[in-house]
Amino acid sequence: MRKDVAQDSTLVSEYINGNELALETLIKRHKQRLYSFIYSKIQNRDITEDIFQDTFIKVIRTLKKGSYNEEGKFLPWVMRISHNLVIDHFRKSNRMPKFRNTDEFDIFSVLSDGTLNAEKKMVKEQISADVRELIEELPEEQKEVLKMRIYNDMSFNEISENTGVSINTALGRMRYALINLRKIIEKNKIILVS
16 A cells, blocks of 8 residues: 555554654645644634644644544544644633623524624634533542543543543543533523534
8 A cells, every 4th residue: 555545544553653754644644624724713824833733742642642542533533632722722812702692792693694603613612611611610530530531532541540540430520520510500500502
């Protein structure tokens, strides 16, 4: 099989087994699509470049740790990493959009207009930010497991190794985190819709 037509999963395996050129091939193959995806969100070339680099630093770390298990789904996995880094960037720079209903601006008019996808996306990201705030109310052990699972996309095996608890304990903490999160949402009568 020629290198340029090798499957992503084959190249990932080759890289994990020590072939540095395999990663170079993967980066070249997906650079344009990933770069365009990040730029479409950021609209700044320098920051896009930084996030692109950070994405592949995370990819390399995950592959080197042997934590990669997205067989055959390399590009969606990389896109998810970059998307999380974009959200982190907005959060750090306090640029997460916040919507409030006013007489001149009705959030539901935005939601019903299918042409305004950017606004829909911002609302979704705001809901995501609201959920992150709710997560902060959870007990520390539950919060830690939930963040590792949802935001760092870690397996329960990885969570177990990182926290020093058994997989069953990690699963239990995740379950209680979700139960408690539901209670917090109900108690505060929060409506999470997009």
